[in-house]
Amino acid sequence: MKESLIDVKSLTVENLVQIFSLNVLTGENQLHKLITQPRSHRPGLEFVGHFDFFPTERVQILGRKEITYLHKLSIKERKLRIGNIVKYRPPCFIVTAGQEGLTYLTQYCIEEEIPLLCTNELQSTSEFILKLDNYMVKTLAPETAIHGVCLNVYGMGILIRGKSGVGKSETAHTLIGRGHRLVADDIVVLKKLSPRTILGTHDVKTKEFLSLRSIGLLNVVRLYGRKAFQDETRIAIDIELTTWQKDTLNNELEHESKFTEYMGVQIPHIEIQLQPGRDVAGLIEAAANNWLLKQQGYSAAEEFMKRLEAEF
Template sequence: MGKKTKVSDLVQAFQLEVLAGEQGLNRLIKVADLYRPGLEIAGYFAYHPKERVQILGKTELTFFETLTAEERRDRMQRMCAEEETPCYVITRGMTAPVEILEAADEYGMPILRSTIATTTLVSRITGFLENKLAPSTTIHGVLVDVYGIGMLITGSSGIGKSETALELVKRGHRLVADDAVEIRQVAENVLIGNAPELIKHLLEIRGVGIINVMTLFGAGAIRNVKKITLVIRLETWQQDKEYDRLGLDEETTRIIDTDLPLVTIPVRPGRNLAVIIEVAGMNFRLKRMGYNAALQFTNKLTETLAGDLDDSDV
């Protein structure tokens, strides 16, 4: 089942005035799309998207006033009787028709009002609902902001993810989340990560315990949310495993519905993981700017070998 939010969350987020139907504030909002029911006010209900939040702006309310008293009562009775409809929001601080207030109280349909212009309010509510209803998951790992790149560090328990994050923070980078990372897909191929409220700004270091990064290193050492751009996977060094030494093999990993670049770093004593992750971040930025050191090296090597072969024919 998909994610949901309540009408009461909408009221609180936008400081909306509740005009009627207060008993329906616990109604669920299941989709982020909004709808302006002009056709329904005109009497056409064949394809009414009743599961959406309904917006009544100046156009709808002005047209509503042109209807007869009987038509107004009929339209509002039919519109407010829909149990799937979360609520109606009146914009621009306009006066709510008596007919909609009476029908709303009868059916428990929340009628809300905002002073904000229709277009602006539609944009803000859509953004709010897309964020609230976005697909989400929680992943065991550490999320850090390194040179502006959101890096999700994963790996088995005890491999050194938190210790690496601490070293990165000491080197001037920022912690977003440790141990558990809440991830939301807010748009196509866009993942946003943050820490659960309970462990926000906290870092667990074995042997030391839980530390508060913001208290120790200041507000500049933390971020509340960050777009995830690169995944770093730490794994124990295996002697018999072949590791990519040039960087030509570009792996990806899938989180929710998004494929992210993946860099696998083998862990063994003596390797400075923080520095390696910093360099991985800088190298990733260079690749996005069009410079690929591994590819240039391979091309130069091919050219050199080809030149040597031509010389041997002379």
């Protein structure tokens, strides 16, 4: 399995301004500041002087709760509370829409050269944070690229790998015809979102395209509609298509679990040998459904053995 690293993407305050259509209240010349942490932070304990675990490198969010608290303070107390936070110079402050009376906050941000931003949409702070963190986690996630095909089958991400010409794209085309969705063909970009989560997506250039030998390049959305494509999916199974090897497959009740590791995350691995007449797409569907049943605690092999034991 060949894996090639992709340069880690950088994220700046200006990127957030553009993506979320934020208003820049101050710090227009500081929008180049880099954001290195994938999650934001709402200062709470910091306002009362507790800084032992203050994540200074995170984007700081000020919602109605925080702004209301600051408004209630005396000028002297407010200066102390805000001053204790801005001196750490976080990448930026984002105030959720609907907050007023921010003149004092603007002044402190100007003095410390910290961008102060404000949302346009009248949405709750928690809703905005959910969207913001989701974007930052995906953008800053470690990435790698592999040669293969990625699909969403029955709601779960499937990687299909194998040597060039083995039939990966043809199998993907069959699965699309059965109602499943293409995510990426040829180059699959994998993002590590957490120690247990790998997200599969495309590299933009190949988005919606499927390459078939003897046919050429297909745009699956134009051919089969929007339902034939999905932008990203969480990877659940890694399937490798290999050439048929006589006498290597046995009718075992349950195969020993195998895994493929991507960026330190282990993904269940299945090898499917190819032979004329084998319904590879059907086997992949069966593997997907069987994996889902295992996640729910069901094992066909265990049930079968219980039935045998009940006979004696």
